[in-house]
Amino acid sequence: MQYAILATFLGGIACAVIGVFVVLLHMPFIGVAMSHAAFAGALFGLLIGVNPLITAFAFSLLVALIIGPLADRGQLSPDTSLGVIYSLMLGIAFLIIGVLPSSRSEALGLLWGSVLTVTRSDIILIAIVAVVVIGLVIAFFKEAQAAVFNRQIALSVGLPATLILYVVLFMTGASITVSLNSIGGLLIFSLILNPAAAAYQLTYSMKKMFLLAAVFGVASGWAGLLLSYLFNIPSGATIVITSSLIFGVCVLFSPKRRTGKINSGHIVNK
C-alpha cells in the first residue's frame, strides 16, 4: 500500500506536469496515440520476452518521431494521421493479446493497470522520471513558457523551440511508460490530460497551472486509491474517474467560463 501511495504521488505529479504541455500545445491526440503505442510496445515486449517497459518506451518514442515533425510544421491533422496511428497501435496491441501463448493476465494488467502490485523498481523508475520532469520545468521554465505560447515566436527570439517540442514528446513517452503498470495503457492518458485541463480552467498564471495540475494529479491518485480500497474495484478506473470529476467541478466553477473574452479596446483608447 505504501508503494501504491508513492506511485500515485510521483506518477500523478509527472503525468500532470507533462499534461500542462499537452494542454497548452493543443496536442491531446498526440498523447492518446503515444499512450496506446506504449501499451502495444509493452505487449510486444511480453511477446518477445524483453522487459515490457523498454519496448513500451521504444514504441511511444517511435510514434513521437513520426508525429513530431508533423506537429512542428503545424501540419497536424488529428482526425487523419493520428487516427491511423492510434488505431494501428490498438490493432497491434489486441493482435498480440490474441497470439500471446501465456501470461495473458500480465497483458491485461498492462491494459487496466494495478497500482496495488507496483514493485520497488517501478517506484524508482517513476521517481526518476518525476524528478527529471520537474527539474526540466524548473530549469527551463522561461523557454518552455515561450514555446507553449507560440513556437514561431520562440524561434524568432532565438530559442530552440523545436528541441523543446521533442523534449516534451520524449518526457511524455517516459511518463506514460513508467505509469503503465500502475494506471494501465488504456487509462494513463486521462491522468495526463485531466488534471492539467482542470488546472487550465482556474488560472491565468502558468506557474499556478503547473502547481494546480500536480495537486489535482496527486489528489486523483490518492482519492482513486481510497475508493478502490473501500469498494474493492480496479484502482486505474477509480483514479481516472476521480480526475474526470475534478475536471468537471473545475469547469463548473471556472472564472474563465464566466468572463469569456473581454474586449478591452476602450481602455487603450482612453
Place this chain on the structure above:
Amino acid sequence: MSEAIIKIENAVVSYREDVALHGVSLKVFSGEFVGVIGPNGAGKTTLLTVVNGLGNLISGQVQVLGKPVTANDRHELRKQVGYVAQVENIDPRMPMSVREVVMIGRYGLLGLFHRPGKSDWAIVDAALEMVGMLQLSKRPIGHLSGGEQQRAAIARCLAQEPKIFLLDEPTASLDWKARTDILEMVKRIHDARHLTTLFVTHELETLPNTCDRLVLMKEGRIIGDGKPEKLISVENLSRLYDLPLDIIIERHPHIHHDKGH
C-alpha cells in the same frame, strides 16, 4: 551611403514544389525603413524569413549584420532581429499576462538558466509604455483585441532591443483605427530608435509617409525598388496586381500616373 546590414544575393527558397523566391537580391542599409508590397503569394513573408533565418535557402547567400546566415548561427542572429507577424488567434484562456508575453522578447538574450532580473522587467515596462500598453500589462494576453495584441507584439520586439525590425503585415485584419495607430507607432519607433525596418504591408495610402524605400514583389521576384512616391503609380500597381488601369484609378483615385503614359 551607410553600410548594408542586410545583403540578399540570388536567394532561392521553395516549399515542396512551389518556389517562393526566384533568385531575389536585395540590400538594406542601416537605419532604412523599407516597405514591401505585392499580391498574396508574392514571397513577401519568405523574404522576411530568410533575413531572420526561419526560411530555408536552396541557393544564394544572405548576410545579416555582417555575418552569413547559416544553420549554426541562426539562434544567435534571431536574438538581434525583432519579428512581428500577422494577428494570430490567441487562446483567451492562455495562462500568460501581457507583461510575461513581452518578456519573451528578452528570453533569447538572457540565455539558458538565467531568470529575468529587475533590469529586464524595467525594459519590458518601458517597451509597454512606448506602445501605450502599460495599463494593460497584467491582463491575460488572450483578452486583448487584435490591435492590442499587435501592440504587445511590437513591445515584445522592443524588449528584445533588436538591430533589425521585421514586420509581416502587422495591420492585416485590423480595423481602420487600429491600423493607423499601429502604422504611426511603427514610424515613431523607427524615427526614435533608427531601427532598420522591413515592413510588409498592404497600406498603399500611407506608404509614402512611412517608408524611405519601397520594394515591389510579384511571383517570388522583386519587380521594383525605389522611392515610394515614384513607385506607387497606377501603371505599377496594375502590373503588380494584374488589374486593368481603370480599376486601379477607380479604387485609388489619388494615385498618380507615370509620366509619359
